[in-house]
Amino acid sequence: MSEFSENVKRQADIVKVIEGYIRLRKAGAQNYKGLCPFHKEKSPSFNVHGAQQYYYCFGCQATGDVFSFVGKIENVGFPEAVRTVAQKCGIPLPKREFSSPEEAAESRLRARLLELHEVTTAWFEEQLRGPEGAVAREYLAGRGLSVEGIGKFRIGYAPDSFNALRDRLSGTADQETLRASGLFSSKEQGDGSLGPIYDRFRKRVMFPIANESGRVIAFTARTLETGEKAGPKYINSPETPLYSKGQVLFNLDKAKAPIRQAEAALLVEGQMDCISVYLRGITNVIATSGTAFTEQQVALLHRHTSNVFVNFDPDAAGANAAEKSIALLTEEGFNIKIITLDDGLDPDRFIRERGVDAYTAAIRGARRQSDYLIERARQMFPGASSDQKVKAMNYLLPHIRRMPEKLARDQFAGDAAQKLGIDSAVLREELRQAALRRRDHLEARAAALTEVERVLLRALAIGDPENEGARRLAAQALEEQPGWFEHLGAFQALQALAGRKARDPMDVVEEPAQRALLAEALLAEVKPPEANEVASAVQEIQERALEGRLRDLRALIGEAERRGDFAELALLTQQKLELDRALRGLHHQGI
Ligand SMILES: [Zn+2]
Numbered sequence: 001m002s003e004f005s006e007n008v009k010r011q012a013d014i015v016k017v018i019e020g021y022i023r024l025r026k027a028g029a030q031n032y033k034g035l036c037p038f039h040k041e042k043s044p045s046f047n048v049h050g051a052q053q054y055y056y057c058f059g060c061q062a063t064g065d066v067f068s069f070v071g072k073i074e075n076v077g078f079p080e081a082v083r084t085v086a087q088k089c090g091i092p093l094p095k096r097e098f099s100s101p102e103e104a105a106e107s108r109l110r111a112r113l114l115e116l117h118e119v120t121t122a123w124f125e126e127q128l129r130g131p132e133g134a135v136a137r138e139y140l141a142g143r144g145l146s147v148e149g150i151g152k153f154r155i156g157y158a159p160d161s162f163n164a165l166r167d168r169l170s171g172t173a174d175q176e177t178l179r180a181s182g183l184f185s186s187k188e189q190g191d192g193s194l195g196p197i198y199d200r201f202r203k204r205v206m207f208p209i210a211n212e213s214g215r216v217i218a219f220t221a222r223t224l225e226t227g228e229k230a231g232p233k234y235i236n237s238p239e240t241p242l243y244s245k246g247q248v249l250f251n252l253d254k255a256k257a258p259i260r261q262a263e264a265a266l267l268v269e270g271q272m273d274c275i276s277v278y279l280r281g282i283t284n285v286i287a288t289s290g291t292a293f294t295e296q297q298v299a300l301l302h303r304h305t306s307n308v309f310v311n312f313d314p315d316a317a318g319a320n321a322a323e324k325s326i327a328l329l330t331e332e333g334f335n336i337k338i339i340t341l342d343d344g345l346d347p348d349r350f351i352r353e354r355g356v357d358a359y360t361a362a363i364r365g366a367r368r369q370s371d372y373l374i375e376r377a378r379q380m381f382p383g384a385s386s387d388q389k390v391k392a393m394n395y396l397l398p399h400i401r402r403m404p405e406k407l408a409r410d411q412f413a414g415d416a417a418q419k420l421g422i423d424s425a426v427l428r429e430e431l432r433q434a435a436l437r438r439r440d441h442l443e444a445r446a447a448a449l450t451e452v453e454r455v456l457l458r459a460l461a462i463g464d465p466e467n468e469g470a471r472r473l474a475a476q477a478l479e480e481q482p483g484w485f486e487h488l489g490a491f492q493a494l495q496a497l498a499g500r501k502a503r504d505p506m507d508v509v510e511e512p513a514q515r516a517l518l519a520e521a522l523l524a525e526v527k528p529p530e531a532n533e534v535a536s537a538v539q540e541i542q543e544r545a546l547e548g549r550l551r552d553l554r555a556l557i558g559e560a561e562r563r564g565d566f567a568e569l570a571l572l573t574q575q576k577l578e579l580d581r582a583l584r585g586l587h588h589q590g591i
Pocket of ligand 1: 038046057059061
């Protein structure tokens, strides 16, 4: 964070800023509560912590500081969020500056990578128009793409060469930047160093992936090769400082305005589906790019709409992807409808062969998710035997429990009972129970955070001078014996906090899931733990680690016995004895 943004953060009161957007009421000494603006809810689970200056939602786990809140709700990036908050607090805006050389370097690198991607996109477009691009042009024409459509999505061609792009870019950036771009590959040498770089994408049609502001940050590349030489049909840019696969929705830059206007998004699987549908005038369409839908993508979408039409491929993989996406979207309170196309066509082929009117009709005829899931249950477990009915019901129960609205759960359960022909009183009761209470996914999360983790997180995060002894104890143990802590769900957060120095705890833990764990621990209890609480937590961790090691040793001993390897056996037995002794010692200490 820059000096300026830190300064703004110190002066801004997160409670006041958030109150400008939603209604908050006091819920504790430092804690305020309100209805979450990031997911649909009827009773408030959105918390703002006045002392620690962060927010946390128990419903959707949204969390962060004042900038993240403003960024999310205003749908702007970090610099814009800082400016917005500064304006709200009447702080004059400076020229751009950075707090550290690393930060400046990182920002420079990202800017360089954006430029490289721009140059590369234009170059791929040029190659597509050139003589070598003929085969790619033919392929695209065969898929019904016009020159205008190709231009709109800036589709290009990577020639069949290991060095054409490298030569094109070599004067514009140094080796390190080129490596970081993800546009090149290299082989590891015998001595472990990286060999010279060569073009990653060869003889492929190039589909640029843009960020929300429409700048190219990565590519999807489709092969034009057939047979064994072809390699995978599609390859993507690897993760780079610009691009993280799970955090991008393809075409959101073009679709976000139409999505807001239509108050709904159309979600398809493939980029070709997306492009094809978009170019025929249905512009509120986005694609997951063939990956499983992630929580970040759901959150991204939620900023624009709560209504989504899902149209995945009808094959088994598509049905599974649809089901997972439906589960995630349901939990986040989306209204979901499922489109199924006739004759097992994907959206691209359907709209090309049957026309846009037929596709619009299919969208209008989309089924509620409950109808879709009941139908799927009947397909997977056909027949009227009670055995099949139980299986179908077990498939549906988690889906029912996931729905946030009681009314919707009731209706779903009722429909399921009727359509599956369930007449057993026991099964009906189970359906009724599922509808009665939403499966509390918070409980599952809270259980994931053990008491030991809570103690350690609080010890490391709460910067109270009186707490110094407890903090040091936890930090030391983590530093000296990281292996003991590795299996903990909050390990990353713990490690980051152990080395945090004077920095704000919510700033050092960057990974969203880890930050949610920390926020949860801090909300539950504002006091730092006593040193002896920390000591016994550390001891418990140590015990668990030793017990784990003991289990491994027992397995190894069993194996050595089977092999008849007596030298090994003696060694292992000795180790086991020592471990037994260490564990007994710990138990005594405990008493
Ligand atoms: Zn929420």
